[in-house]
Amino acid sequence: MNIAVTIFLVIGAFFTFVGALGVLRMPDVFGRLQASTCIATLGTINIVIAGVLYAASSDMSAGVIVKLVLFGLLVILTNPVSNHALCKAAYHMGIRPEKGFEPDDYAADFGAADDAENEVKEEA
């Protein structure tokens, strides 16, 4: 049982590493948002599964297992909402990728093209 717990922990740590590396390496906000989804999905689910296995094998109370499952469920339910809000906020602030979006249907349909004029000055 300990081996299974360790395997799930290693997989979760690997995907969290990928997400953190993506947040560091990606060139713009949208790529960083996409990469940080890795942390919220497989990075958290694997830790929750490992925790449930560990708590079931070492005689912890049933409340611990229920709380772990609730933790995973809440993270899965709330993360897309915040990601969507942040992506839309970054778009309306006028941030665009370096080469621009290749097909940009949102600007074509909603007339948000004038947002891009007041571009945010990069202070780096």
Add this chain to the structure above:
Amino acid sequence: MNKNRFTDWLSTFILCFLFWLLLVFSLQPREILLGLIVSAIVAWVSCRFLIHESAFYLYNPVRFVLLLFYAVCIFLVELIKANVAMARIVLSPGLDGYKPGVIRIPAAKNIRSLYGLDMVANSITLTPGTITMEVAEDTQGDNYFYVQWASVEETDREKAGDIIKGRMENWIGRIWR
């Protein structure tokens, strides 16, 4: 309207009370009394944000089993595939295949309710590589998602929708109307 308001409140109240019981995880009368009071207040405040269509729609065992099957079998496979693709992009030396774009994809015709559209949009956002920016309805009554895609492979909208949504939308169409 007044009668509807009461059923809205009741279904939200049951959901809140179940959630409270799971968090507290004890059956002492003190805890149960406090939970009843708190969930009544919370349901009174929040039922008009949560319930938009027929209440008690969620409390159907067949639908719940389908939801569980979708989450475990269908959605998890899509999630793992998308995560591996994202890991391949991030770990490659020059960020190969990172081509951002916003594309409009049509929703399925049989999904009309807000819950179904919300669930499709959340599933798209949870898979790494795609984020839903907007759900819009045109004058004919068809719904569209505006999806921000990290690696654009296909600019035709129908084919792009098939690639992005995969098998997820058919199953959501069976769960919600």
Add this chain to the structure above:
Amino acid sequence: MTALLIGAIIYVILDFALLYRIFRGPTAADRMCAADALDLTTATALVMYALYTGRAIYLDVGLVVALLGFVGTVFVSRYLEGRI
């Protein structure tokens, strides 16, 4: 079990990488994105530490940290969008 403690330490080290992005990020949206990810990793590290020590109080702390991070991110992004 020591693997849980090692996992928690790895998560805290990854937190520092995200903290670098918070200090460095060119725009406010970059900082908020990294802060959202940092919330999740901190909560997950707290969950692993709770399982290691066997004290269930850290589980509640992790739950509250994850939920408050969500509320904060939504509020700040609404502000950046100009809707508040």
